[in-house]
Amino acid sequence: MTTKAGMQDAVRVTARLLDAIAADETLCETAAAAARACVAALRAGRKLLICGNGGSAADAQHWAGELVSRFHYDRPGLPAIALTTDSSILTAIGNDYGYDRVFARQVEALGVAGDVLLAISTSGNSPNVIAALQAARERGLGTIGFTGAAGGRMAALCDHCIRIPSDSTPRIQEGHEVLGHAICAMIEAELFPRHAP
Template sequence: MAEMSEVQAAVRVTARLLDAVAADEALCEAAAAAARACIAALRAGRKILICGNGGSAADAQHWAGELVSRFHYDRPGLPAIALTTDSSILTAIGNDYGYDRVFARQVEALGVAGDALLAISTSGNSPNVVAALQAARERGLATIGFTGQAGGRMAELCDICIRIPSDSTPRIQEGHEVLGHTICAMIEAAIFPRPPA
């Protein structure tokens, strides 16, 4: 019974966080603006690049999968690349240039003006994510950050910074996941409207 209470308490903490996210008009507008930026990139024939470390790397891969494959319904794939998946590229860059360059080097190689970069870091200070944003800005990509409430170094490098109102890494990640899914759904609906039933 104690374990069940612990589960319920944990769910309630997340529920309170999501209520706070839903009530934060500026935060919700930032997420909507992120979706609009991605939609504009895709409509211009560009692509979405996504990066992050650890759990944020998992989010990058998850969101890219939702876009390339499908989210709510069948439709053509959308061009999205998680910069976290190719072990040969990651280890080559890490070996030759250092771990701080693993995402920036890929942005330099793959990114073109008009693309969008989704950069995820709960602290907002991950050096390799910050370097990716710097590279993206130099190349004219739209820069969209997902962080915690402080924003960190990323805040000044992002055209749009989505700050989850928490300092707890798991809570921030949960907020990112909800808004990431929402943005994927908005992109899908805008680029390929759901066919009539």
């Protein structure tokens, strides 16, 4: 329904989701714990690796950009790498090892103990994201998952699993974007304290 009322109804659906997220104390504490884990890794001279497919790949790139460049204000760049951006690496791994290995192989190549992998999958069951989490755990990386209410297979592989209270892919993605932004803001403020607008 392409009317003003239809648009208002669509926005209200998202507003209700945001209210549910804000009211969920367990979810907010999990997200805060994830931010603390990222801060600890960065303070120790480690880096963040971020992966996901489709819209989640866009989130990975977005969050890496917020950290490497800036979020609220100017400060030193932070080491964050989206594993979704190098077409030569992605296609080489896909060709040589299969699409399920496109992120795991990069974790094996780039990840060291103490780094943190942020893995995004709305279903919690994306095979290449699961493989990346498994590779991360084998190498001593911290693991943070972003998924939906059910958690999926990734829940058991994450030190912190951020489950958006929805089974709808668009709503889960909207929740990821809000909490991903909040985590970027918390990392920036903790590492480089300053009043943010």
